[in-house]
Every structure is written in C-alpha cells, then in structure tokens.
Amino acid sequence: MRRTLGIGACVFYFAFGSSARAEQGVDAQDLANLTIEQLARIQVRSASKTEEPLSSAPTALYVITNKDIVDSGVTSLPEALRLAPNLQVQRIDAAQYAISARGFNGLEAGNKVLAQIDGRTIYTPLASSVFWNLHSPLLEDIEQIEVISGPGGTLYGPNAVNGVINITTKDAEDTIGGLARVTAGALERTAGLRYGFPIGRSGAMRVYADWHDTQGFPAAPGRPEVDDDYRGWQGGFRSDFGNEGDHFTVQGDLFRTDADVLAGDNARGGNILARWNRALSSSSAVQVQAYYDDFRREFTDVVDSVKTVDGQGQVNIATGRHQIVAGGGIRTTRDLFVNNLNIFELVPDSRRLWVYNVFAQDRFSVAPTLDVVAGVKLEKSTFVGWQFLPNLRIAWQPNQRNLVWAAVSRAVRTPSRIDRQLEAPGFLDPAPDFTSEKLVALEAGYRGQPSRSTSLSISAFLNFYDDIRTTEFATDGTPPFQLKNGWKGRTYGIEAWATMQVTPIWRLWLGGSTLWKDFHLKAGHIDLIPFNSLGSDPKWQVRARSEFDLAPRLQLNLQARAVGKIDQAPELGSYVELGGKLAYRLTRQLELYLYGSNLLHHLHQESNNGAAQLPERSILLGTRVTF
C-alpha cells in the first residue's frame, strides 16, 4: 500500500505541480514596496502550531485545530480525536468508539471524561459515557478541540475526572459563504453542506447538514458477527450577534442515525442553546448560558431517552493581581429506560435527576513570573450530597517561551443511573449505597518552545483512586450480584508531544503516553467483571503525524500510530496503523483529495471487547468546494 501511495504522490506532483509553481513568492524586504491590495494576495508560509502563543493554562492541554482536522482528512468526530496524543481511542466496531485519557478505557469503563460541544454536555447520565458516533457536527466548522488529560479543575462541569474534551465550533461571522464536501469510498460515504450569511448590521448565521453512511466491519475469527452498519444525518444552525463586549449566540442541531443490529434500531434528537457574554467594565465580564437537549435511542430492543435542561452562569473579574472566576450551574434530566432485550432494567424506568454546582477560582500573580491558581467546586447530585472538589495549581513562566506547572486536585464521578438503579430480579440487586468514585491527582508538566521551530509539552501524573466500581455478590458467595465500590489503587504515567517545523514546508508532530495501573480490592471485596470497571488500556501509545507541502497546491499528510498491548483479559496484542491524505488544490475554492485509513493491514483489532469487530482498510476520494 505504501508503494501505491508513493507512486500516487509522484503522479499527482508531475501532473499538477509544475503549473502550481508559477505562483511566485516574495522576500520580507520586498513587502515595503507593495500596495495594500498586493499584500492581501501574498501567499504566506502555513502557520504552524509552534508559532502560536503559549497557552498559560497549567494543565496537560492539547489543542486540535480546525486546520489539523481538515488537513488530516478524517471523516468523523471520534476519528478526529485520534489527533490528540493524550487520548486513547478504541474503535469497537464501525459505529461504536471508546475514548478515554489516562486509563479506564472501554464501552463500560470509559465513564470518567467530560465531553462537550459549545458548552453542551454530551455524555449520557445513564452511564456517564458518550455515544461518539451520534455526534456529527460539520468538521469544517469546528474551531478547535481542547483536550485536557487529567481532572478538569474548577472551571469545567461534572464528570471531568480523567479528562475533558471541549469542542467549540466557529463563530457564525467566520463561516459566511458556502461550503460543500463529498467523500466516497467502498466502506464509507459522507457529504456536508453549509451556508452562512450576515444578518442585519452585526450578526451572522449559518445552516448546515452532514450525512454519513458507513459499512459494517467483519468480526474477529470465532467471534459473533455484529451488523454494525450505520447511516444518518445531522443538521443545524448557529447564529452570533453583537461584538466583543456584548455577544449573543443561539444555536441548535437535529440528528437521526439508523443502525441494523436489530431492525428498527435508530437514534434521534435535537438541542437548542443560547449564550450571552457581556463585558461589565474593562475588567469584568459575565456569561450566562442555557440549553435544552432531547435524545432518544432505540437499540437492540432497548429504548433509552433523556431530556436535559441546563443553565449556568459565571462572572470573570480582574482586579490588581487577581483574576477571579465564579459561577454555578443547574442541570436536570428526565430519562426513560425500557429494556425488552433481557432482564436488566432501571427501577424506576423513568426518573428526574438533578446536578447542582457552584465554583470559584482565583489566579493570583504572586510574582511577575509566578501564578498560583486556587479553585474549589461544590457539586451535588440527586444520588449523593455536596462533594468538595478543590484544586491548587502553580504556574511558573520565566519567559514567554517556557511554562512549568504543577497541580494537585480532587475529582469525583458521581453515581449514574446504572450504578445505582440497574437491576435484574434474582440476578442483580440495585445498589442504593453505591457512592462516588474518587480521585486525588498529582500532576506536573512543562510546556514551551525550546526553539523558534519546535514546541514541546511533557507532563507526568500520579493518580490515587478509591471506591472504583466492582461487581460483587449482594451477600456472600451466591447471586444475586450487586455493584459496589471495592477497588482502590493508583495509576501513573507520562505524556509528551512535540511539534516541529522541520523545513518551511514540512511539519512533524510526535506524541506518546504511557500508563501503569496498580489496583487492589479493598478488604471484603471481589470483582467478578474487572473488565467493566478498570477498563482495558494499552500500556503505551505513540503518534506521529507529518504534513508536507509537496508543491504550493499539493499537500501530503500522514498519521501513524502504534498502540501497545492490552494486558487486561482477554489480552490483545499491539498494533501499528497508518492513515493519510493527499490533497490537490485545483483553485482557491476547490480541493480534491485521496484519503486512506488503516492502510497497513486489511483488518486489525483495537478493542478486546467481546463484541469488537475489526476495522478495515478504507480508501476514499473526496472533494471540497467553497463558494
């Protein structure tokens, strides 16, 4: 396959490269003689991450930019998340993904990450996990994805235990005009359309639609074949009004996805969100936001529906050497869970849950180069009382190019509906005493730009967990079973990534993470399904990404990953895979590209879940036009 790609690249180059080279460049000293119109037409070197200002956030933060997503060629949100070296992504089958940071990955175990799109939480209160394939915002309109590994600290909402995935879409002002994209291959087809237009004097709006149709994967030998085809669409709008000091956003989405595991399987829903930012003075600002989200999934004879109302507000004040943020939020969900497939049910089958939180944080400049961030969040849910979640961070920034930080924080995952109220008569008892899973995390890191063309981030963590879920006998030695809080233990590891502008036309990203887990059962506890609680995590993973401008209009992107062995039974060996995109820009408005994923193997396995299917090599052709 590698050879085929190489030949393809050469053919592309010689067919189109020479005419593209007719565009002449200029030197910096020539700029003085140009008119302002000529300046606006000058082709500049592609911006690299290394030239961007260093974020002063004292956390293990990786930012996936819009350019990263578009240039990589990925066709879905979960595939885009593979670009973050501090996330572990397992494709369970064509439709389902498990995504986590710092361990606990798996369909059941992956319940310790907060994921949100434009401030709207997308994890389900049923199990605190995310149905990643049911979220398909138009990838071209994503502004950035912030990925924080480790506790989210004070400023993010509930469930930010092991990480935060914060997806933001572009301001409608930045998406004026049209965009259309079509991709087609044997295994997958997608189409996207967006049109943005100004409204009145100070507003803009875009409407979009995205469609996808994905073929199922084959099963592992001796494993059950799952009919994991799925297809669906998502559409919506975003409108933004006002200016920096007074900004109002209204946005909403609708989606429907159909699957084939059993006839009639589908998921559908919609949401609407409003957010208002206002500067009160030169040093203070307020933000309020509210949304409604309606979600319904019918899957293998299970009906799962959740209606969410969420409201939150915060105030930012800068005074002297203090930057203070304080706020609070309320979320309520009304769910319904009806299981016609097996004996497991939630009792009651419909319930309203509440989560409240208040928080305050102060970033205090102790000295010009030294900041201390102290924050606390108080959180209460229907199932557990007020939880005290403090965090303390130190950021030492001796100059603009270097940041050293350290943090200690406490985070909890409050019980989900399944933790407390899942039962099966005679087989599984409900767990009214199931309590929050707790984490105390110690972290330290460095982020900086050792040279003008290199950026580097290294972080180390030591996490102490307690009360992690176990599946045990309700009483001694015989069914029924019951969920309890029996695991205690620690994880530790290192995450590092670097970006290099090797030459003006070659950028390279390298990243990797390691994870050690050391858990033991507390006295009097057993776990019959450790797989479901501790997750199945590789000990290490490495990512490499390369972006070459082969010619002014021709770009080759390659993304390689190596993922270590999963020790948790059933064991799964390590694997290496490669994806890539070869893109030719015909005109400023029109791009043609060839995208391949999983190029090294016809089939490979990423998850040791019993129902895992094998991701296949996939090649597709795409075109994108703006108008």
Next chain:
Amino acid sequence: MRWGGQIVATLLGAAVLAAAFPSSAAVSDADVKAAFLPRFARYVTWPPLAAPSGSNPFVLCVVGDDPFAGGVDSAARTQSVDGRRIVVRHLDSVAGAGDCHIAYVAGNHGQSVGQMLAALRGKPVLTVTDSRNGGSRGIIHFTVVDGRVRFYIDEAEASLDKIAISSRLLALAIGVKQR
C-alpha cells in the same frame, strides 16, 4: 513492529521529495501582518482631536506580547502618510495606549486581549487583533485564509470610536460588520 521501519522510510522519502521541491512562499504571516499595520494609517480618518497635529507623527503601538520581532519597526520606517512619519511604541499594558492611533492588541500574561480591548472601547484608537491570539476582535481582526493574510473590519465599533474607514480598505476585508 515490522511496519515501523517502513513508516520511517516513507517519511524520509517524502522529506527528500519535499526538499527537492521547495515551496515558493518565503514570508511568514507575521511579516505580512507587520507590513499591513503602518499602512492602515493611510486608509483611516481619526476625529480631529485625536488626529496628529502639526508635524507630529502617527503612533502605532504593539500592546502586550510582540510577535513581530522588530518587523513592525522596520515596516513603519518605510511608510509615511501625507509626509507624516509613523513611530512604533511597544507597551506592556493597555495603560497609556489611549494615545495610540493604531494599537495591535496582543494580550499578555497579565491581561487578555478581551480585557485590553474593553479598556480601549470608546477611545479613538484603531484596535487590531489577530485570530492567532484567540477570538477577541478589535476593529480590524487578522486571520489567515487560503494561505493569505486577510482581515475582518468592525465598522460599527469604529463609528462608536469616531473612526472612519475608507472604502478601499473596506473592500479588502473578508467581512465587514456594518454600522
């Protein structure tokens, strides 16, 4: 790991290919932005009390972390408007920026771009921001589109600050928020 070697070989092969056909683009986006900044003075009219009087020069400020490494200073030396020179000042904070005609607002460790902009609102200063420094927007907001440095113009904000922007500059903007 049999494929590891092949990936490295592929990357090296592509590197050789890349080195053999260097891109024609030699300037960075920061160079072009630095060249734009002093030129804006020609296409903007300040209210009479704020415009330079006598033989005084235009004042161009870089407020906060300077990404240009002297690029603005050398660009400003090559430009003049109606015989007036353009002098460049580098300011750590927004205090004192009220006297600037043009302020490239970059933010810094102590104060975000948004906070700096808020402090300059209502003053006759042509604020310029950069999408590299986040979403906060001044009257002119740089962004890179299709490998070219372009900008948005907030004419509504400019008119609140009593600043008039010529149609030639407005025509170059990729978006204008109108009065």
